[in-house]
Amino acid sequence: MTSLVGNGMARAAFDAALAHGALHHAWLIAGPEGVGKARFALDAATRMLAQASGAAERTQAMIAAGSHPDLRVLTRKPKDENKPDSDLARSIKIDQVRALQPLLATKPSMSERRVIVIDAVDDLERPGASNALLKNLEEPPAGTIFLLVSHAPGRLLPTIRSRCRLLRFDPLSDEEVREVLAGQVPDATPAEIAALVRAAGGSPGRALRFAGLQLAVLEDDLAAIARDGDPSNRRRVKLAKALGTKAAQPRYEAFLERVPAFIAEQAGRLTGPALRDALEAYDAARGLAAVSLAQSLDAGTTAFELGGLVARLAKRS
CATH class of the missing domain: 1.20.272 (Zinc Finger, Delta Prime; domain 3)
Known part of the structure; x- marks a missing residue:
């Protein structure tokens, strides 16, 4: 996977917990949009599952193909599921959260670990989907790790926040944004890169929306x-x-x-x-x-x- 840029302290805190076997069952990855939180969550999920199974290459290949049985990623679905390019729904529906229950009622398939990524947890339909998630956080299945991406943690239920360990992601420096852009838009002119860095405000994701x-x-x-x-x-x-x-x-x-x-x-x-x-x-x-x-x-x-x-x-x- 492409190396992550920025927020070294937050990433180091997670790495230390993973290395020492001290993983909390739920992590709230919070910060502005476009600073790499979702990419970090997927990278962390890959490393956790690879570590648990001892099969790094197979794990990476299955996740890349979207076929790993011990990883679920919840996001907003297209309004028309028969048209993947249609606009996204306004929220992550309660049925999506409830659909985790059969999975969580069984043991993981490839190791003793399972990972659930929700991107973004702010998008959960309230109150139904939020309460359904809360029940799982209150009674976490053995071996299951939740990675909750949040752009506005203050809007979450306090009971959800209280059951998570916080990883705070901050805006990137201009130099870090420039590093991301150099890898993502290598053909951009220096003037365009400079304009994108100014527009980014510390968010490479925002800058990439303006690319081209x-x-x-x-x-x-x-x-x-x-x-x-x-x-x-x-x-x-x-x-x-x-x-x-x-x-x-x-x-x-x-x-x-x-x-x-x-x-x-x-x-x-x-x-x-x-x-x-x-x-x-x-x-x-x-x-x-x-x-x-x-x-x-x-x-x-x-x-x-x-x-x-x-x-x-x-x-x-």
Whole structure:
């Protein structure tokens, strides 16, 4: 498996427990989205099952094929299970958790260990699925380890949190994000990598969502508008044309997510009235970006208006 990057202390804590045979029956792997929690969970499951069976290569091959009998991964399913590419359901349903019961009522097949991964436990249908999981955590079957991935642990039932050992994952450094991107998008230009690192905010997963969308070009336009104010509207019209077509939808959505963050970054360099104005522009940009997709606002018009909010920064340069 590809080596993991970042959060060395959390990974070391788990490795120490595994090495000393002191594994808790449930681990809450908590932190921001896109920092490698799910990849760590699958890597940890692979190592635990390989250690228990003494057959590392076979274990890895079976997990890669999705056929290991002692591993279950619960995620949100497609709304239409006959169409795997359809949108995902809003939650992990209670029936998915209940479907674990026949498995947990039997002994593991290949060793004395079984692993259940839930990605993400925040997505459990409440209260039914959460309560069904809680029952298993309260009465854990022998040899079963639960790995619960969570982006917002504060939203979980306190009784679930109290039965888990916490592994805290933090945002990655820029250098760590750059290392991940170098492996995942090796053909990206240095300018694009730099733009992706800025957009990541410590989350390689977020950066990878923007890969291939020419984020560096958008960043250059935003920087120019923030610097000069775009008095002729030329750059904003360019953005509106570039992002207003149906084919540009993925890039437009990246733009919606990026503009408020860009304004916030600029605001971090300001003080006094300039900071107040920048924060007002940030609030307006965040609100407009949030409603644009939900209300099907015209993409070109929205891009132009967001550019106007960025232009407010020029007065304070």
